[in-house]
Amino acid sequence: MYVSMKDMLWHAHDNNYAVMAINCVNMEQAKAIIESAQEEHSAVIINISPRQMKAHGYPEILAPMIKNMAERVNVPVAFNLDHGVNYEDITRVIHCGFSSVMIDSSSFSFEENIKRTSVVARIAHANGLSCEAELGHVGIAAQEDNKNQDLYTNPEQAKEFVDKTQCDCLAVAIGTAHGSYPKDFVPKLDFDRLKVLKETLKMPLVLHGGSGAGDENIKKAVECGINKINVCTDFFKHAQNAMAIALKENPNIDYMDVNMIAEDEMKKFIKNYMRLIGSDHRYYFEENVVIELD
Ligand code: 13P
Numbered sequence: 654m655y656v657s658m659k660d661m662l663w664h665a666h667d668n669n670y671a672v673m674a675i676n677c678v679n680m681e682q683a684k685a686i687i688e689s690a691q692e693e694h695s696a697v698i699i700n701i702s703p704r705q706m707k708a709h710g711y712p713e714i715l716a717p718m719i720k721n722m723a724e725r726v727n728v729p730v731a732f733n734l735d736h737g738v739n740y741e742d743i744t745r746v747i748h749c750g751f752s753s754v755m756i757d758s759s760s761f762s763f764e765e766n767i768k769r770t771s772v773v774a775r776i777a778h779a780n781g782l783s784c785e786a787e788l789g790h791v792g793i794a795a796q797e798d799n800k801n802q803d804l805y806t807n808p809e810q811a812k813e814f815v816d817k818t819q820c821d822c823l824a825v826a827i828g829t830a831h832g833s834y835p836k837d838f839v840p841k842l843d844f845d846r847l848k849v850l851k852e853t854l855k856m857p858l859v860l861h862g863g864s865g866a867g868d869e870n871i872k873k874a875v876e877c878g879i880n881k882i883n884v885c886t887d888f889f890k891h892a893q894n895a896m897a898i899a900l901k902e903n904p905n906i907d908y909m910d911v912n913m914i915a916e917d918e919m920k921k922f923i924k925n926y927m928r929l930i931g932s933d934h935r936y937y938f939e940e941n942v943v944i945e946l947d
Pocket of ligand 1: 833862
């Protein structure tokens with residue numbers, strides 16, 4: 654089923670679990686993500702950022718392909734613009750057929766963030782898409798932004814922000830950051846702040862920087878109210894490592910076989926993560942009516 658993020662995230666909110674949002678730039682990744690979701694009976698969100706769209710994953714080609722794959726399975730699949738900043742990208746993906754957008758104006762002032770998010774939420778809703786926003790700022794792990802509490806989300810501001818913008822879910826900054834942390838470093842998350850945010854907002858909350866945050870942290874974040882977890886770096890690393898090993902073992906390996914090995918590794922990673930955040934076995938269907946992707 655090809656759907657927006659809205660209902661699946663309220664289902665996760667009502668039942669206290671989280672849905673993965675995984676960055677994707679090609680068919681192999683989309684296939685691994687959607688097959689994993691189907692096999693785990695889990696909802697899933699496919700993300701792509703403006704940088705990824707520019708570098709490799711043309712949204713005009715990915716959107717119809719993902720929609721086609723999603724319509725062959727019995728679990729909810731959303732396609733979301735990750736960290737949309739400008740109106741050109743937002744309107745472009747709406748025209749392409751994305752089911753969701755994120756407007757990230759978290760680098761602007763509180764007032765400007767409200768202004769920009771409200772406009773995008775209105776446009777998204779008018780076109781049947783859900784809208785994610787960010788308040789506070791989830792920065793870059795390599796810059797140690799995760800430790801900068803000035804960037805963390807303020808719960809009182811968050812209430813005003815959601816009331817005024819009408820966003821469907823909110824990305825909060827509580828101590829994670831994007832990308833790889835230094836070796837053996839595990840971030841310290843502000844769970845007390847997260848609990849207050851959940852109690853105040855009573856709506857789906859989003860955690861960015863789901864790579865390298867540590868299983869215990871991720872599990873506790875879900876217990877405290879996170880319903881969508883963005884994962885990119887670790888997902889890409891798994892595929893890259895699998896390809897490197899396959900090529901090392903057999904430098905003459907067929908190109909298609911390398912891709913298929915990567916796909917299998919990506920599926921293993923996704924399925925484990927889905928079980929960690931409790932999104933598995935949330936959707937039930939008769940096995941004999943499943944339409945396989947291949
Ligand atoms: P990671 O690359 O740290 O997993 O972050 C992904 C993310 O938050 C995308 O929005």
